[in-house]
Amino acid sequence: MNWLLQLYPARWRERYGEEFGAVLASQRASVGLVLDVLGGAIDAHLYPQLQNSNPKPIKEEDTMTLLMLQRCSAGGPKLSPRDQRIASFFMILSALVMAVLYIALTKIYHSVPAVQAVGYASFPALCLVYGEAAYLRKRRGLTQVFILLGGLSGMYLFILAVCVIGNRF
Amino acid sequence: MIRKTKNDAELDDFGRFSEPALLILVSLAEGPRHGYSMTEDIEAIADVRLGPGTLYGALARLEARGLIEALKSEDRRNPYRLTTLGERALRARLDSMMAVARTGQRRLANA
Numbered sequence: 001m002n003w004l005l006q007l008y009p010a011r012w013r014e015r016y017g018e019e020f021g022a023v024l025a026s027q028r029a030s031v032g033l034v035l036d037v038l039g040g041a042i043d044a045h046l047y048p049q050l051q052n053s054n055p056k057p058i059k060e061e062d063t064m065t066l067l068m069l070q071r072c073s074a075g076g077p078k079l080s081p082r083d084q085r086i087a088s089f090f091m092i093l094s095a096l097v098m099a100v101l102y103i104a105l106t107k108i109y110h111s112v113p114a115v116q117a118v119g120y121a122s123f124p125a126l127c128l129v130y131g132e133a134a135y136l137r138k139r140r141g142l143t144q145v146f147i148l149l150g151g152l153s154g155m156y157l158f159i160l161a162v163c164v165i166g167n168r169f
Numbered sequence: 170m171i172r173k174t175k176n177d178a179e180l181d182d183f184g185r186f187s188e189p190a191l192l193i194l195v196s197l198a199e200g201p202r203h204g205y206s207m208t209e210d211i212e213a214i215a216d217v218r219l220g221p222g223t224l225y226g227a228l229a230r231l232e233a234r235g236l237i238e239a240l241k242s243e244d245r246r247n248p249y250r251l252t253t254l255g256e257r258a259l260r261a262r263l264d265s266m267m268a269v270a271r272t273g274q275r276r277l278a279n280a
Contacts, residue, residue, distance in 0.1 A: 016225050019246045023204040023221040033220055040222020044229075 001029055007041035009048060087134035094129045098122040113163035121159045125152055180262055189219055189227040190236075194251065194259040197237060203246035204228070231255065 002021050005013055013020075027033055102122065105115045128151045136144050183190050196202060196210045204224055212218045219227075228249065231237045236255035239247045251259070 012229075016229070019204050020221050020225050022246050023208060023224060026205050026208075027218075027221065036220025036222040038222070040220075040226050043222070043226045047229075 001025070001033075004034065004037045004041070007038065008044050011048070012044045083134055083137070086137065087130050090133040091126050091130040094126055095122075098125065113167055114160060116163045116167075117156060117160040120163065121152075121156045124155055128152060128155070180258060183227070183230055186223070186227040186230055189223050190231055191259075191262060192217065192219070193224070193227055193231060194236065194255055194262075197249060197251045197255070198259060201240055201248040201250040203242070203248045205246065207249075 001024055004024070005017055005021060008017070008020075024033075024037070098118070099122075102115070102119050105118055109115050128148065132144060132148045132151075136147060180187055180190055180194075192211045192215055193207060195214065196207045199210075202210065204221070208219050208224060228237070232239065232249075234254075235252055236258055237249045238252050239249050242248055
């Protein structure tokens, strides 16, 4: 009887196939059962949106962790593919800008601590840009500017201080 | 006319899956169950054996509405449980049904 499962859409089988097969196997074969499964298959093709609601079962212990992560990451750990693409675009763009800036500063000012700090700060800066674009994009503009510029300035000043102190020894 | 609350209306547009969905919610009110266990329980309480096509059509709708959720399981049968929203919808629907049943019985007694 499990061949009847092939009548369902692939996504539906991926989500419910195994447990559906277990229930199907537990029932006595009959015309009524075949008609019921056929009706279910037609319904699954007519309403494919029903398979998108919750593709992966959650673990009981995940619920609180997910809620906490959603609170902490100000937008949720579940980034949509669009959010990921936008954040990646901003990160790549920032990497190019940082590289050009670093090369230009090195040509003009050579290896002074302020230029060294730009080089060292570039990687953490990219992480900050990615995080901002991914999780804070839907926040108020002022909040975004405050976190991004504040974060970049604070990080740059800290690394600059380390470079200045490091160059003295 | 049955007066419906907002929660009660959650089960309204399930079409032919309305009754199976209600039976599933009643079955899950006792605790998490997987599909096979639900069909056995529903047969015991309502004398109706849901076929897998009907059962999973109703389960998918309930899950899409957030009235139930699947729990992770080691074997291939995922148990489901009522969500808070599902519990509210079930209470509202049962209250409506009880109000109708009480009215019907009172009228029959006076007939």
